[in-house]
Amino acid sequence: MLEELLRNHDGVITLAQAREIGMSGQAVRRRVQAHRWRRCGPGVYFVDDRPFTDAARIRAAVWSFGSRACASGLAAAWWHGTTKFAPRVVEVTVPKSSNGRSRPGCRLRRRDLLERDVVEREGLRVTALALTVVEAAVRNRSGAELMDRALQRHVELAQLWRAHLRNKGRHGSPAARRLLRAADDGARSEAERILVKLLGDAGFTGWHTNFPVAGYKVDVAFVVERVAIEVDGWAFHSDSEVFQIDRNRQNAIALHGWKVLRFTWLDLTQYPKRVINEIAAATGQTPSTQHPPPGAPERVPRRH
Structure with missing residues (x-):
């Protein structure tokens, strides 16, 4: 016993x-x-x-x-x-x-x-x-x-x-x-606002919001560089139907000669420096700052 x-x-x-x-x-x-x-x-x-x-x-x-x-x-x-x-x-x-x-x-x-x-x-x-x-x-x-x-x-x-x-x-x-609240239904719209602020704080130029490409409107478009940025909410919201729609949309944009970057609410709130660096690499622009905005965490992603 x-x-x-x-x-x-x-x-x-x-x-x-x-x-x-x-x-x-x-x-x-x-x-x-x-x-x-x-x-x-x-x-x-x-x-x-x-x-x-x-x-x-x-x-x-x-x-x-x-x-x-x-x-x-x-x-x-x-x-x-x-x-x-x-x-x-x-x-x-x-x-x-x-x-x-x-x-x-x-x-x-x-x-x-x-x-x-x-x-x-x-x-x-x-x-x-x-x-x-x-x-x-x-x-x-x-x-x-x-x-x-x-x-x-x-x-x-x-x-x-x-x-x-x-x-x-x-x-x-x-x-x-x-x-x-973020996990509810407002994560995507909040993520878009955070992305716009990151772009402004980093000094990126030549970008437009809700720009038409291949019959779709992308969240942010660098027109000259032909870089489209799409924003998602939290992963748990994405069922198989939404996943397929997003992939069809992404493929159509890519086939028109655009490079597509996707960021989630988690990327933008947890890893803002990484987001800035990836956008800089895709557009060839040099951001005016390499630091996340005040209050945002700056750390190396850790996988569990």
Whole structure:
């Protein structure tokens, strides 16, 4: 029974679990004194005959705050499989009445969650997927990408909105609302406005908006250079029919001798410097600035 429990729980065990399978407190202490078990927190131990994995680290951190604690934020996102890398600091949510204190490697959140916003996965309490995505998106520099990927594969936008509205007032709530609004139906038009501002700030010349090419109107056209720029919203909006229409449109424009660049809302908001550089390479123009506008992130894209 002990080996099965350890195998299913990444080598982590609580004192309460040990007693449930018939072990005494003295038996636990002997194992700790013999350095066979490592104490990870109050009443939580790791059997030190295997690697201390990220799963073991997160499980031990959550369990050390009691039976009502749950993983949240990026820790929950990793546990659900929506992010590739486990966070260095484990966010743990506990009820407001809890007496626990934050410890190194943990970030404690005190709030009372509804039952529908907590699930158990592989024996660990974690925030439910919809709430996890909403919260993790504002903890991560690539939060918009995280939310977009989740919307493509795991959840619907309406579920995210409901989870957000059930938990208003939490840490990061305003930022999450902005992301949800962008993911709704205004991302494309907002992306067009951001693109126009980037072009102006970078000093590009000779471009026109909504310019007719091959029977279509392209979002931005560099007429002399014959470069067309098309703007998309978030990837999860693109179903197979829209995808086919966009490709037919792009092919028609290209067959008229135009070079086509496509940028998404994520490109324009997360990687503005890369967008400017690609437009400069396509048009042969030299932008007056190589820096993103104030408030925009400037970093190397990171794939998950």
